[in-house]
Amino acid sequence: EPEVTQTPSHQVTQMGQEVILRCVPISNHLYFYWYRQILGQKVEFLVSFYNNEISEKSEIFDDQFSVERPDGSNFTLKIRSTKLEDSAMYFCASSSTGSTEAFFGQGTRLTVV
Amino acid sequence: AQSVSQHNHHVILSEAASLELGCNYSYGGTVNLFWYVQYPGQHLQLLLKYFSGDPLVKGIKGFEAEFIKSKFSFNLRKPSVQWSDTAEYFCAVNANSWGKLQFGAGTQVVVTP
Numbered sequence: 335e336p337e338v339t340q341t342p343s344h345q346v347t348q349m350g351q352e353v354i355l356r357c358v359p360i361s362n363h364l365y366f367y368w369y370r371q372i373l374g375q376k377v378e379f380l381v382s383f384y385n386n387e388i389s390e391k392s393e394i395f396d397d398q399f400s401v402e403r404p405d406g407s408n409f410t411l412k413i414r415s416t417k418l419e420d421s422a423m424y425f426c427a428s429s430s431t432g433s434t435e436a437f438f439g440q441g442t443r444l445t446v447v
Numbered sequence: 448a449q450s451v452s453q454h455n456h457h458v459i460l461s462e463a464a465s466l467e468l469g470c471n472y473s474y475g476g477t478v479n480l481f482w483y484v485q486y487p488g489q490h491l492q493l494l495l496k497y498f499s500g501d502p503l504v505k506g507i508k509g510f511e512a513e514f515i516k517s518k519f520s521f522n523l524r525k526p527s528v529q530w531s532d533t534a535e536y537f538c539a540v541n542a543n544s545w546g547k548l549q550f551g552a553g554t555q556v557v558v559t560p
Binding site for chain 1: 479481483489490491492493496498537539541543544545546547548549550551552553
């Protein structure tokens with residue numbers, strides 16, 4: 335069964351450092367997403383991406399965040415200068431259209447120290 | 448503001464008991480509704496979805512949910528739970544064509560043998 339894969343599963347980084355979280359969506363999907371879940375809180379939408387551009391983003395997704403689909407298979411989330419409050423589980427997801435179910439990856443646990 | 452509310456944050460029940468988890472949303476207009484499950488250490492998996500048609504939808508593992516438009520609700524049910532149903536359950540709503548999901552806070556369900 336096709337699945338969304340994320341790497342790494344766990345990343346520890348120092349405050350102020352840049353991190354790149356990587357995702358390989360399901361191959362025939364066209365819509366890509368990033369969500370995050372801070373420990374003990376709800377899953378929050380960050381950004382959706384379609385046709386090589388951001389289609390929607392939340393207020394969380396400020397100038398420190400960026401997304402890219404560099405090579406037609408990977409989908410990355412970059413945080414330029416990490417803050418302690420960026421510590422969370424980050425989930426990548428993909429869907430075939432904007433109105434069908436999203437398939438989620440296993441998540442990357444980001445710890446900023 | 449648009450929101451998704453799950454009534455119970457933590458539910459403990461015995462095997463063979465019936466389960467019902469409440470979900471209400473505050474969106475107007477057409478919505479797509481989902482229940483996702485996250486088993487310990489695993490990724491979010493789709494349990495069931497409602498897009499249109501029969502408001503009683505059946506999903507995997509014996510789960511079902513009923514969409515009641517007048518109550519803005521999409522409650523999840525299972526007549527007889529098993530120990531393996533121990534997981535966190537998330538209600539989610541999609542209200543636009545870009546695929547963005549708004550999640551409820553989640554309900555941690557613990558089934559005791």
